[in-house]
Amino acid sequence: MIEIRNLTKIYKLNKKQMKESKTTNPIKTAVDDLSLRAVPGEIYGLLGPNGAGKTTTLRCISTIIRPTRGEIYVAGHEVQKEPEQVRERIGFLTGDIKLDPQFSVDYMFDFFGRLHHVPQEKLQARKEELFEYFEIRDFAHKKIKELSTGMGQKAAIAVCLVHDPDIVIFDEPTNGLDVVTARGVTDYLKKLRNEGKLVIISTHIMSEAEKICDRIGVIIDGQKVAEGRLGEILQETGTEDLEDAFFELYRGRKGEAL
């Protein structure tokens, strides 16, 4: 289970960041008192516009950055107190973590497998399964820097799943992928969910959230403004699809001037 209790993350902006954000305020509250719970056997989707705080939340869960306030428990381990135990149990996919461009997918897969202490036999079996599913064999020995966006994303997915984690955290999993590759990825996430794993993703793609998420948390300006099954969110907002529901929530948050 993942349990987030009152997570707040505040970034201190430097002069360059303040200029880029057109602000004179050096304090940016990216996540604001956010609580949620996701359980094994479900795909939980964090849905929100650009800058809503989705990536920041997933990075806090994954021990990449430290919360300013609040607690996050991953399979019972608090992320700041027991980061190692958390890292053993999760597979974290994010656009920011790049695989070393000089090495091949095959090499990186083995490297991360050893890092996670995966026994050689199991590593081989994982490689067979993941390289087959994501059709990686054809480019397994190419250097990462020579791969297309889609190939790179498939490689990153395979590598982050090398240790067969029970908790899978994917930040915008289909970003930059064509429909065929994207479907392969979302089908795999459903397969993991059906095996009883906990999958949490961030997305701003309404159709993706509608199709694959068992529960959705809508996040705007770092705050959760709605949560539930698709039907529950539609009922709560009096709308017929997620996009309309989202705009209803967005208007409620930002005022009528949309």
Ligand SMILES: Nc1ncnc2c1ncn2[C@@H]1O[C@H](COP(=O)(O)OP(=O)(O)OP(=O)(O)O)[C@@H](O)[C@H]1O
């Ligand atoms: N390292 C950082 N330093 C300063 N501000 C940051 C940093 N990372 C993110 N932010 C700011 O925090 C806010 C939330 O960013 P975050 O990346 O979590 O949003 P997001 O919902 O994932 O957006 P997107 O869909 O565009 O990826 C944004 O205003 C962003 O500019």
